[in-house]
Amino acid sequence: MTLRQGVDATGTEAAGLDNVIEVGGLRQRYGDFEAVRGVSFTVPRGEIFALLGTNGAGKTTTMEVLEGFTPATDGTVRVLGLDPIRHRRELRLRVGIMLQEGGFLGDLTVAETVDLWKGLSEDGGRPVTLSGTTTLPGSFNLMGRVRGVDRRTMGALELVGLESKARTKVRQLSGGQKRKLDLALAVLSAPEVLFLDEPTTGMDPEARRTTWKVIENLRAGGTTVLLTTHYLEEAERLASRLAIMHEGRIHTYGTVEEVVAGSGDTVAFRLAGVTWSFGDLPSLDGTVPTLTYAGGGTEVTYTLTGGRAEARAHAALRPLLKWADERGETLERLAVRRGTLEDAFMRVVGEVR
């Protein structure tokens, strides 16, 4: 394993292969439209990195450059220290790709599709080691011979919970089932790097959890994963680090904690009466509140972004309570809420708009 990792395709020792994915100043233009406008990030070995963003943010384009489908217009891109286009042959064996959609032969059954991929992988010298608990026997029917399904193919199907569909034609699968099959194919040959483009879109909540488990298990086995997703919960659950993309740029980047911390905590309460103005209220760590007058009261909201994320809400409450005591006011319905990934996401999308 160290041999495979430590030596690049040209046979020379590649120092510092700790970053399995490296993207530097990536730009991607289609005609007049610049889909990616200078994106840089790295993914260390064995980490799950999530690219978040709205539709058209440039996530898929970034993935396609890394997967070797399109050459970068500008910038550098390395996967396992190799150029995705020039070293396509070397990378093919070590990389698993789950495309956003489609690409199946509808006339094949699910088991046949896995068999095909398994065979292609073995032809290249990458044996499939999965092993299922059951097999399906071969048989004959009016259309001719029906091939049996072996343990390894069943293993791949069991992994994603598709074993009951082994004999179903791919064109008859639902969207979520196709995503499961897609995942099975992507992980079949135990790739070192896995690209997952919206892996759980169209899946029911249970299937989504299964998928997460598969991805987490792979990561535990040392696989490096780059995934794009619309589901913030998914990124929060899986990713060690993430980037929020918008209009071809990365706006926020870091560990989930860092990104969430950047989105700020909120302190909200209500004061009786509608005569309150900014001047009457204390500034908390330099933050002025927003005021909304409703139903004979004033809704006050502070968004705290300064200071240490762990301590800032606590630090803000002391002067606030002191102010209330001195004034003899009650902070009605006082609520302190931690920032969420959604806050961070909406801030990026909102800011640019």
Added chain:
Amino acid sequence: MRRAGSVGESGAIREERTAAVAADTADTANTAQEKWGAIMRTDVLHAVRLARLDLTLVFRNTTVLFTVLLLPLLMAWLFTQVQGGAEISGVPSTLYVLTGVPGLMLGFAVFTNLVNTFTARREELVLKRLRGGQPSSVAVLGGSALGALALFLGQVALLVIWINRSDGVLPANVPLLVLAAVLGVVLFGLFAAAFSGITPNAELAQVTVLPVILLMMVGAPVAFSVDMLPGPLGTVATLLPVTPVVTIMRTAFLGQDHFSGSGEALGMAGQWVAALPSLGILLAWIAVAALLARWLFRWEPRHG
């Protein structure tokens, strides 16, 4: 455990290479050769696997099965019925037409079939997925061409049986026959790749292949010899890409010179020598078709 001991193609190469570097007595030429050997082996295995897949899918699709396999045989029969004359270039007309039928089969089993396959698979993102998976571009395209070659050779074999039953003739020069078949499949496989690039979707494939099919039906010397056509038309017919395939295959089948239309008997060596100009035309067309394919073929649907 079938491949026990081999870390896999790339792993094995790397192991090999590291050892070579460490020993510092690297026989680099030898290693490079082994590397290319392993790559080619993988490509061939992939191509064979994909060719088998293509054949499976053809036999699962009744429409394709009809157009690809039955239609040319049906047309062969039709051509033999329409052809009134007793002899062409000294050959009974039925036999003459039947030995020219591979030209039609090339149009259906290879060209139309592959334009359909390439276009449909591109639009359904199958080509993209395959290329993003284990097989190389060469293996993906080569696999489909290999599948088409198997179909084509199967049809030629059927034709041989047909001719043997009706006229009691067996092919005179099988190697030349097979060579012409292989080159014909390469040529029309490349044309198919190029034409798929200008075909927006699988439904329109029937339309884009039509001009080529018509030209092949009218211009290929299936039911006439090229020198029967007046002046420039004859020259044009001679230069059509399908013509050398038909004339070489007919010559190889009958052991007679059907390049000039004289129909005189030729020995083995004579057949090869007589075939050289046609082989030259064929190779020139293959070069042209390869350039066209390179220019027009697309792996993915157009963006937007």
